[in-house]
Amino acid sequence: MDQLTARELRDKIAQGEIKSQDATQAAFDAIEKTNGNIGAFLQTHKEHALKKAAQIDEKISNGDAVGSLAGLPIAIKDNMCMDVGKTTCASKYLENFHAPYNGGAVEKLNQADAVIIGKCNMDEYAMGSSTENSGLQKTANPWDTARVPGGSSGGSAAAVAAKMCWATLGSDTGGSIRQPASFCGVVGLKPTYGRVSRYGLVAYGSSLDQIGPITKTVGDAGLMLGAIAGYDNRDSTSVPETDAPVLDYLKDLDKPIENLKIGVAKEFFEVDGLDPDVAKSVKEALNLYESMGAKLVDVELPHIKYSVATYYLVATAEASSNLARYDGVHYGHRTADPKDYIDVYSSSREEGFGEEVKRRIMLGTYALSSGYYDAYYLKALKVRNLIRQDFNHAFEKVDCLMSPTAPEVAFKMGDKTDNPLKMYLSDIYTIAVNLAGMPGISIPCGLNSNNLPIGLQIISPNFTEDKLLRIANMFESKTDHHTRFPAR
């Protein structure tokens, strides 16, 4: 069963060939066997999931209509509020937090008859690129357990790569879906900002955060996106369907784009520390597209070099404010025996947050402080506009942009934990896409000499996920990288 894609499994369940209960049980069996080594899951909800699967099986056997995910077992990143189990954000502060409500994406999954089997590990509050910042547990890369799975949605990517389930949801603020997908050799899609409701997604950088799928194939990503996309009146930044309708992402998936024009920015290949194996794989991918009739067009993204700096002002400023609510007063961790009410705040936060979270709160607080606001935050907003313009200019000439997803393959655990700046550069290719709001996908495009996966990033204009998936599918249909999984 684990050889199947999510779409295949979904079809078989819907047609009654496989029971959702059996698929769900198979997922739990795989988790039991594998999760000990990988640590992708923070929690599983076996009883609840099997009950849900049984209900869907009954619907199917009764011939009742079922949702688009028809009993497919899936897992979500543990920063999405769900009224089953806990919502920890891999933080000690929220270690025992039970959300009293379901977020928008979780509701959509339920409406689509998905079976949510559990919640995946992540960097604390989605801050990190290796999942090493999880305050609760370590996650290993299934291709090499001495290496990181990437982050912050490392658990979600590792769960798919290790075949513990068929699809997961991650969240992407600066690359947190695409980079771990690249490191784990799976597909990761960050939709356009506003495409998927953020209601119930625990905020890190509110103007950048977006939920998206991590899957085995491009088609599976389309299936998942179709289930979770759409307007939510509880999220003012979600985009109404009248402005951008949710499309059928599978209908024309197999139709190649005629006369495809691919933008290639020299800036993307002049990055310090770009692994030659990665550069080679990505260039081979570009060549393959050329052989399919696509045209490579040189584009300029002159402001892209400021992406990382801009991101670490915008995201941390928002984070410093978003995380102010974790104060020990209302819910979550409260320090024992505080001296006074100020101590409730300072000690609860000191004890509840990890190093990287504290670092980013400090950075953001500084950037917003009186006297520094104009020089840092305001300037960052301006550069952000310039970066957005760079992309818009490029898209006047081309259908999409292609680049490596990350400058390197999965690195060894501990390699960058002492050097946050080095860690931040891991997201150099993905960050600009969040700043611009556009959709981006990472698909596997090869293995390096150490048998570690390499990811190709494709970026397209706002709300063109249908085209983005078709472009990605052109490559997938001509290659077998997506069929490679780490040895058990």
Added chain:
Amino acid sequence: MDVKLIVGLEIHVHLATNTKMFCGCRLGYDDPPNTNVCPVCLGMPGSLPVINKQAYIHSVRTALALNCSITKFTKWDRKSYYYPDLPKNYQISQYDLPMSEHGYMDIPLGDGKTKRIRILRAHLEEDAGKNLHEGLGHSQVDLNRAGSPLLEIVTEPDLNSAEECRILAMELQKLVQFIGASHGDMQKGHMRFEPNINLHITEGNNTYKTPICEVKNLNSFRAVEGAVAYEEWRHLEEWKMDHDFVMEKQDKQNRGWDDVKKETVFQRGKEEAHDYRYFPDPDLVPVVIDGVWLEEIKSTMGELPAAMKERFISDYGLNDYDAMVLTGDKATATFFDDAVKAGAKAKIVTNIVTQYGLSIANEKQVALDQIGVSSAQVADLAKLIDDGTINSSAAKTIFEKMLTEDGDPKSIAEKHNLIQVSDTSALEGILDQVLADNQKAVEDFRAGGKKAPKSRGFLLGQVMQKSKGQANPKVVGDLLDAKLNG
């Protein structure tokens, strides 16, 4: 030495919406603690705010009533500070692009003149909850109020006396109640005032400006007037003792008002002032005001109290005092206006409303249109007085009967024999009887001199009494004069 008091007021007005500013929770501060709450106003992880359109409409209406210009593009900002009653530890407010600015309000002064107070800006924000400290050895937080919509109105420093501050506060209350933007109930904390106060003292060629003091959270008109007057006195005393009590040498202070001791108390200085780290709230999209929508709001604004008062004076011939009383609240003004528009004489309607209607409304603690008598009934009653069908004492009785009985004033008057008798033949009999029974008074009247008017009044009264109040006093008077002088 010349001393000038300079005051600017910040006013927080609770808007009369059904639900909170950014979520669907009911507004009900007095309900059991933490019963009107949800993930959004509790600041739960993952929750997001959504604007309450009604709050925006109330704000636009208030701003228009304050002659402010409505900003076409506004945004929301986060104001960060830590306090247990603030669940997110930031307040959603409007910082550099308020929804409206640059207006004014004309306030009436005692001498019949008005003074123009400029409005700097008005912006929308959410309120915090409430911390309760009830001798438990620990504090409790009630978040029923957290997230309720507040309009903050800031005046320019155009107020120059404690009395002017009080008048502005009262006029503003009247205005927001009149347009329905707020219940304006001071007891329930619907309005809070924060005056920024200092003195400009000129001595010889030197002008000394005392440091600005802001008195926080005043919630009664008396407190506003008291706090400003106290600060006026205190600033002068402090300066007299020490000429270094000037803004160049001393920082701005926040002070509180002790309502028992009737004095202000120091709360914090600049060194403890917050850096609020304002920045645009990424969870909310900017508000872009549609011109058509704004025109729609403008067209449904109706007449404001100041304009109505002017009209009552110019069109209906009311005096300033009556016009002020009759435009004190919207229900009264509309009630009065409707009665006059139904064809009754303004002067008579004024008397009925001010003498009977408002006293009953006050007694019952309801608006004038809730006492059980309609403006149409009052118009009819006024017409009956005007055409002599009833006299004024009967009018009072009829008005009181109308509170509990059905029917138009005329049928009530008939039912209770309150129709005025103007028929001379019917009245002559009574009059003759009264003259016969009161010879002494008749003689006194005929003798003329000091006693005459009193005797006439006495005889008139006797006729009125015998007619059970139904006699037309004017007709009786004429008859009496004819008979006694004849």
